[in-house]
Amino acid sequence: MISIYSLKPRFQNLLRPMVRRLAARGVTANQVTLAAAAVSLLIAAVIAWQAPRLWLFALIPVWMLLRMALNAIDGMLAREFGQQSKLGAYLNELCDVVADSALYLPFALIPSVSAPLVLVVVLMAAFVEYAGVLGLMVGASRRYDGPMGKSDRAAAFGVLGAGVAMGLINSTWVTVILALILVLLMYTLYNRVRRGLAEAANNT
Numbered sequence: 001m002i003s004i005y006s007l008k009p010r011f012q013n014l015l016r017p018m019v020r021r022l023a024a025r026g027v028t029a030n031q032v033t034l035a036a037a038a039v040s041l042l043i044a045a046v047i048a049w050q051a052p053r054l055w056l057f058a059l060i061p062v063w064m065l066l067r068m069a070l071n072a073i074d075g076m077l078a079r080e081f082g083q084q085s086k087l088g089a090y091l092n093e094l095c096d097v098v099a100d101s102a103l104y105l106p107f108a109l110i111p112s113v114s115a116p117l118v119l120v121v122v123l124m125a126a127f128v129e130y131a132g133v134l135g136l137m138v139g140a141s142r143r144y145d146g147p148m149g150k151s152d153r154a155a156a157f158g159v160l161g162a163g164v165a166m167g168l169i170n171s172t173w174v175t176v177i178l179a180l181i182l183v184l185l186m187y188t189l190y191n192r193v194r195r196g197l198a199e200a201a202n203n204t
Contacts, residue, residue, distance in 0.1 A: 011068070011069075011072055012072050012076055015069060015072055015073055015076065016076065018073070019073055019076045019077060019080070019081075022073065022077065023077055023080075023081045027077070028077065028083055029074040029075070029077035029078040029081075029083045029084075029088055030074075030083075030085070030087065030088050030091055032070055032073055032074040032077065033070075033074045033088070033091045033092055033095050034091065034095065035070070036067050036070040036071065036074070036095065036099065037095035037096075037098060037099045039063065039067075040063065040067060040098075040099035040100075040102055040103055041098070041099065041102050043059050043060070043063050043103065044102035044103050044105065044106055045102075046059070047059060047060070047106040048105070048106045048109060051106060051109035051110070054110070054164050054165060054167070055165050056165070057106070057161040057162075057164040057165040058161065058162060058165035058166070059161070060103060060157060060158060060160075060161030060162075061158035061159065061161050061162045063103070064103070064154040064155070064157060064158040064161075065154075065158065067099070067154065068151060068154055071096070071150075074088075074092065075092075093129065093133055096129065096150060097125075097126050097129055100122075100125055100126075100150070100153065101122045101125070101126065103157065104118065104121060104122050104125065104157060105118065105119075105122060107157075107160070107164075107174065107178070110164065110171055110174060111171060112171035112172075112175075113171045113174050113175055113178075114175055114178075117175060117178050117179065117182070118178060120182060121178055121181055121182050121185065124182060124185040124186065124189070125153060125185060127185075127189055128148070128149070128185055128188050128189050128192065129150070131143065131189050131192040131193055131196070132144060132145075132149075132192050134193075134196065135192065135196035135199070135200075138196060138197065138200040139199075139200040139203050139204065140195075140196040140197070140199035140200040140203065141199060143192040143195060143196050143199075145188060145191040145192045145195050146188060146191070147184050147187065147188060147191075148181060148184035148185045148187070148188040149188060152184075153181070156177075156181055160174065160177055160178075
């Protein structure tokens with residue numbers, strides 16, 4: 001299945017000049033990771049606090065795009081400028097799950113949208129990322145298989161947020177789209193486990 005993650009190398013090439021400047025100024029990968037998580041929590045809190053003002057959901061697509069850039073930047077700083085660390089590995093995985101969960105949860109506050117469905121989507125997204133990390137435990141690589149990986153979810157929730165903010169998507173369609181995302185998440189979980197096991201078998 002095609003995933004937006006496959007476009008990452010091209011995205012990184014566009015960001016590389018900025019990354020060089022940040023590294024020259026002493027900015028670290030961990031600082032970028034923590035800053036992205038902090039802003040995600042702040043935006044989620046603002047939207048949840050003022051949930052009846054649906055136009056605030058427009059913050060989600062804008063921030064999702066910027067956050068994707070920051071996620072690429074912290075990885076490039078770590079790999080290309082000697083900033084890789086065990087702490088950074090923990091921060092990268094944990095901050096992504098926390099930030100994603102925070103940004104998805106406000107959709108549960110939209111009138112007539114199923115809150116339990118949103119919660120299940122949040123949990124399944126966390127399970128998908130956990131399955132990706134578990135690849136390392138079985139002798140495979142960290143799995144990023146789609147079709148609903150981190151980048152794909154950012155795009156999906158970005159579009160969903162824009163549609164809600166502009167009044168183009170009502171609560172019924174929000175529920176339908178969330179259900180579709182859930183199905184794709186379950187398939188992604190299956191893909192990551194299956195391909196992780198296959199890779200581990202090939203490595204033995």
